[in-house]
Amino acid sequence: MYIMNLRSKSIAVLLPLEKIKAQLTSLGFILEDEATVVSDGRFWRRMLFTRGYECVSVSEEIGDAYPKDPVISIYATEETISKISEVLE
Amino acid sequence: MAVYECNEQQFIENIARLLRSNVSEKIIVNRKVMLYDDHRYGLSILPEQEFIKYSSICERKGLKKSVYAKVPFIDEFHNKFYDANEILHSASNLSMPRLSIPYYRVEYSFSLWGNSYIYTFDVLFEPSIRIGKRRIPTKVNKYRNKDTSMLIHILSLNQPNERILEIKLPKEVIVLDVKRMLRVVGSNDY
Numbered sequence: 001m002y003i004m005n006l007r008s009k010s011i012a013v014l015l016p017l018e019k020i021k022a023q024l025t026s027l028g029f030i031l032e033d034e035a036t037v038v039s040d041g042r043f044w045r046r047m048l049f050t051r052g053y054e055c056v057s058v059s060e061e062i063g064d065a066y067p068k069d070p071v072i073s074i075y076a077t078e079e080t081i082s083k084i085s086e087v088l089e
Numbered sequence: 090m091a092v093y094e095c096n097e098q099q100f101i102e103n104i105a106r107l108l109r110s111n112v113s114e115k116i117i118v119n120r121k122v123m124l125y126d127d128h129r130y131g132l133s134i135l136p137e138q139e140f141i142k143y144s145s146i147c148e149r150k151g152l153k154k155s156v157y158a159k160v161p162f163i164d165e166f167h168n169k170f171y172d173a174n175e176i177l178h179s180a181s182n183l184s185m186p187r188l189s190i191p192y193y194r195v196e197y198s199f200s201l202w203g204n205s206y207i208y209t210f211d212v213l214f215e216p217s218i219r220i221g222k223r224r225i226p227t228k229v230n231k232y233r234n235k236d237t238s239m240l241i242h243i244l245s246l247n248q249p250n251e252r253i254l255e256i257k258l259p260k261e262v263i264v265l266d267v268k269r270m271l272r273v274v275g276s277n278d279y
Contacts, residue, residue: 006257006259006260007105007259008101008104008105008257008258008259009101009102009105010097010098010100010101010102010105011098012098032250032252033249033250033252033253034253035212035213035215035249035250035253036139036212036213036215037210037211037212037213038130038192038210038211038213039096039097039209039210039211040096043135043136043139045138046212046253048252048253055257057253057256057257059097062136062138062139063136063137063138063152064136071096071097071098073097073098073101073256073257075257075258075259
């Protein structure tokens with residue numbers, strides 16, 4: 001059985017959520033689920049995108065926080081991580 | 090021995106760094122998932138974006154202001170009836186909401202050379218509101234004759250999908266589910 005070499009990467013970026021979502025959608029990721037999460041005393045909306053074994057969670061702070069810097073945690077191949085990173089740079 | 094708190098980004102990146110540095114071939118990460126309904130989260134402290142999900146049954150003037158029921162409703166999770174205008178979360182008692190939002194507390198941790206690195210987050214139950222026929226308690230039933238059902242708003246608090254509680258980590262990381270973590274502060278505690 002072929003096992004993909006998946007690795008983890010997590011980044012916080014000062015980018016609009018829409019831009020990140022658009023990049024994930026263009027790569028074939030599908031929004032599988034979302035939930036409200038409280039961490040660091042702050043409220044976040046966590047969205048889980050998946051594409052096969054690969055998955056990306058995007059957490060954006062909700063409320064009056066400014067600037068918003070979504071946290072993107074990626075579990076994917078090196079190639080997918082590079083493609084997602086293109087939009088983050 | 091110290092316990093270091095991390096955020097999501099720090100926790101995942103710390104593990105990635107450890108794997109890259111070849112400190113060990115495998116890393117063991119403990120995961121604790123516990124259900125709480127301890128009145129930690131109430132409607133008054135929710136940001137507007139989250140509060141809006143409840144806005145068909147309750148209202149408030151702003152963040153950290155008192156929350157009142159707009160209409161009579163049944164909280165299906167706690168099997169409790171609330172009448173219109175009843176207070177659900179008082180601004181003068183923010184730490185003790187009457188309507189409590191349940192949540193899962195997820196704690197990921199690993200130890201390295203005696204120190205623990207922890208990332209904790211709470212996942213709130215998701216509300217859904219519908220109108221259904223229910224029999225409401227006789228003593229508060231001022232709307233109809235007793236023993237009759239009536240159409241009423243029903244608040245359900247739904248547990249989040251298990252996948253959203255997970256942090257995906259590389260295959261070199263072994264995730265062990267644990268019930269409780271006993272933190273050893275000093276050697277005398279053994």
